[in-house]
Amino acid sequence: MFLKILMILTLSISVFGAPAFSGVREFKQADGTTFRAHLGGDEHLNWVESENGDILVFNKSSNNFEYATIENKKLKASGTKYMKPSSLRSLAPRAVNIKKVSKDELSALWQSKRRDSYKRRNIPTH
Numbered sequence: 001m002f003l004k005i006l007m008i009l010t011l012s013i014s015v016f017g018a019p020a021f022s023g024v025r026e027f028k029q030a031d032g033t034t035f036r037a038h039l040g041g042d043e044h045l046n047w048v049e050s051e052n053g054d055i056l057v058f059n060k061s062s063n064n065f066e067y068a069t070i071e072n073k074k075l076k077a078s079g080t081k082y083m084k085p086s087s088l089r090s091l092a093p094r095a096v097n098i099k100k101v102s103k104d105e106l107s108a109l110w111q112s113k114r115r116d117s118y119k120r121r122n123i124p125t126h
Contacts, residue, residue: 030063035084044113047075055101056082068101070109
């Protein structure tokens, strides 16, 4: 009986989405360089936020975390690898002038994704 209850609880917990781990951790780029950041989001949308507030996503093609952009209501990799601010100072000015996703843009996209999900599941929103 105990085993049945444990299985039911385990299955019911795994069905629901949960917020991303919010603690700071170290991430590694394809070239071996590292940076500290934390995960953001939930089952509707997720990203990595650097310690200086840059919004990043992982690009599977390059195996790097890149500055995020918003295209067609989706968070996408920009093609520009994230570098720590100390690394950016040594590069040409073009690397510093990357169009970054603002917290307001990210929040609006996240809320939109959540609303769309609730509509699909017929859950009322307030």
